[in-house]
Amino acid sequence: MRLPYKQSLLVSAITLFVAVACSKPAAEYRQSLFIFGTVVDLKLRGVSDQQAKEAVQVVERAFQRMHRDWHAWKPGELSALNRSFASDKPHPVTPFLLPLITQSQLLFEQSEGLFNPAIGKLIALWGFHSDELPSGPPPSPEAIAALVDLAPGMDDLEVSNGQVRSHNPAVALDFGGFAKGYALDIAIDLLHKQGVESAIVNAGGDLCVSGDHGGRPWRVGVRHPQGVGILAAVDALDGECLLTSGNYERYRKHDGVRYPHIIDPRDGLPVRHIASATVIDREGGRADAAATALTVAGPGDWYHVARRMRLKYVMLVDEAGTVYMNPAMARRVDFQDGAPERIIISDPL
């Protein structure tokens, strides 16, 4: 059937409009996932809703596998590997887990052992291998010393031909200080592979960004050390990640004393002097490991560790609320609710 000229023009116009509307990227696609015991917010720009939805599904599947196979105490690949360390025999490791081990070995070395995912037994001894916050008296000094004396470290692991063995039976891997940042790197990579250029993946204030936010940088917040709200805002540039190690997040409480979840591998005791450490880096995994190491290093040593790790942007907040930053970080942060009372700016890194 032939339509009259005017009608056929109208049909063509509608067809064109529908086609354009379908292919036109939505302004911003948002989705939240509940994973790693936290909410992960994703915002994707420049792609259609359908494309964005499919891309997020791929990321979600990867997150689920990470949650299972990188878990320090629930059944999965990592806990099977940890069990194998008792025997000093090589244990096969999949390419999904292996990079966590090899990258952590490097970061362990660069941080002079302050970032040490081999101290899983100490972390468990303090009660942090549980979904609940631990309570009751701290472990005995003898139990702590028994593990510290065996000095478990990432240098106890031998990696060859996709197999890993530990020469020290006191080693148990716990990637709690690294996995979230590394997961963010993978998420951004998966989004890129699916044609998403502009996105933010935000796991409770730990985040990586790609591209920009409608021609402007993504504006992100640095979590407040007391765990409520935002301490400062920062413009995150294409490819950057911002990770904060918060010592306020998880802790054991007994007789009014808090024992936070970040442990100094040198004495096996929870770190108390630092409330939070924030790092901006182009690799989420490195930023995560560095933030944990800087928390352990504390006000006296953070500068030395930051230099050794070749970090560019660092901020620490101690228990008294004093902020320590390098000048490049100081130029980027925009404090909310007024600047902190005491800010100490170091030499350039």
Ligand code: AMP
């Ligand atoms: P984060 O919030 O990134 O600092 O990670 C803290 C988590 O890392 C803890 O809950 C432990 O699972 C683990 N952890 C604690 N102390 C250390 C340490 N010195 N090095 C590496 N991982 C640690």
Ligand code: MG
């Ligand atoms: Mg960390």
